[in-house]
Amino acid sequence: MSRLDELIEKLCPDGAEFLTLQECTQKVKNIKWKSYSGNDKKYIDLSSVDRDLHCIMETQNINSDSAPSRAQQIVQTDDILLGTTRPMLKRYCMIPETYDNEICSTGFCVLRANTEIVLPKWIYHNIATTDFFAYVEQNQKGASYPAISDASVKAFSLPVPPLEVQCEIVHILDSFTLLTAELTAELTARKKQYEYYRDNILTFDTTIKHVRLGDICSVITKGTTPKSYTKTGVSFVKTEAFDGAKIIPNKLSYVDEETHTTFLKRSMLEENDILITIAGATIGKCAIVPKEILPANTNQALAIIRLAKGNSPKYVMYLLQSDLMKRYMQKNIKGSAQPNLNLKQLNDFIIPLPPLNVQERLVRVLDNFEAICTDLNIGLPAEIEARQKQYEYYRDLLLTFAETGSTLMTDRQTDRQTDRQTDRQTDRAERN
Structure with a gap:
């Protein structure tokens, strides 16, 4: 035995015994930015948490002047974060000691274990289960921008055997x-x-020509969100279909031919178009449209960048993924609960062009x-x-x-x- x-x-x-997460966890405090005058804080946004590795990959430093409105919750070592916006993306992680007393987005439900009842890692392993995400899928609200409330998350019941077990x-x-x-x-x-x-x-260096991104594009436009989707038909690309810089065919949505050619006609995709997320937690994610998924279309959370001939789409995509673009976005996107990169900002992005x-x-x-x-x-x-x-x-x-x-x-x-x-x-x- x-x-x-x-x-x-x-x-x-x-x-x-079965208890709800509410019964197993403690309250979390918010920072009072108006009275805060200490050192910069590390900000854990939804995009900071890797969906596959379930760890914090990168953060940005914020203070009372630069903090986005969602930068509110003070986290502690061993807290568990669960992304409640698009929760089926499974953005969850455990806070390591290096992020103790830092700040996370209100887009996370913070689960702080009551250690007299439950181990932090017991909660972590339970919220990773198939059963938990089946519950999340049933209780999330909203079709185009699904979310689950903290209250609904904490209503989930889990087995709580003795601490030794x-x-x-x-x-x-x-x-x-x-x-x-x-x-x-x-x-x-x-x-x-x-x-x-x-x-x-x-x-x-300055010997290489630098240009506005808009100067080398034939098109920079936003996609359009359809009124409904179909089970088969014309490919429709959402950010969820991105895997790194690739678009995964089995993660595509679909629209019918009439919707594609009429309602969505201004955002039809072409081979080698660059797609970049311009809104929400995944802002800045890029992918290149492959020939295999055409005909195709995309939604309003993604911008379509179509280069003029004589330029490499992959070269431009690498620039959009680089620190150059990250610094540009940090400078131009501030204090927004729902960050957005507009088309003018995309057009005005200065890039080196060898x-x-x-x-x-x-x-x-x-x-x-x-x-x-x-x-x-x-x-x-x-x-x-x-x-x-x-x-x-x-x-x-x-x-x-x-x-x-x-x-x-x-x-x-x-x-x-x-x-x-x-x-x-x-x-x-x-x-x-």
Whole structure:
């Protein structure tokens, strides 16, 4: 019998008590910017949280003068953040010590565990489950801009066995995520290296011509949101279909042919159009339209950038992803609950414009380097994805067992887990 089975038999043989998140958590305070005169705070916006890695990737520094209206909630180490705007994007994470006493957006529900009842990581693992997001999907409101209220999130009921049982389950689940965390840290370091390299390679002195983005475009326009969608038909691109700089066909929406050619005719897409999100939490995300999804259209949260001939779409997209664009947006978008980048600001964005052959050479270099970091078929991302699926399987298994009060881990499964842990330790030793 495993230690977990022994604890279950001893402490909760008849099942676990169910409590709502409201009953398991504490209140969170808001900052009073009018009376605040301390150092700059790190601001965790919705876009700060990586949807796949579930960690904070980057933040911006804010103060009482520059803070957006949504920058309100004071977070503490071990708080759990859940993005409540477009919640099925699954933006959730746990606050590490480096972000203790910093600020997060009101677009997050902050879950601060009452540690006399529940472990912070018990909440974290429970809100990652399939059951929790099925509940979220049922309780979110709004079709074009879905959201779920903090009250609805905290009404979710979860099993709360004794703390010793929680601790053992968390320990098992953490053993699955340990290597993932190490791999993620390595991947994050590579991404930062790539971003540093990209930003430097795209920095030019004054001998290179600089132009307004609008000067090299035949079109910069916004998309249009249709009145309804269909199950099949003409491709319709939303930001949710973006995966890095690619558009994933199985994440597309659809409209009928008549809607595409009449109501949406001014925003029909062409091959190599650049799409950039100009509103909301994902502002600044870019992708290039591939031939395979055409005919296609897009909504008003995305701008369409169509370059004049003689310019490389990928070169311009890399510039839009670079620190140059981030600094431009920080300068021009301030104090808005719903940040927006308007078409005039896009047109006025100043970019370096070397000759086309130089643009294409830089694209080849950056493409090769980016593939190492982001291609899901090779290297670290593929291994992280495999480990994540393994964790998800055992997470749902163990947390379901807590609901029934009877272990679903057989001795054979426990032996397999031990073997996997030994394999991981051997792998790490060989790599070192």
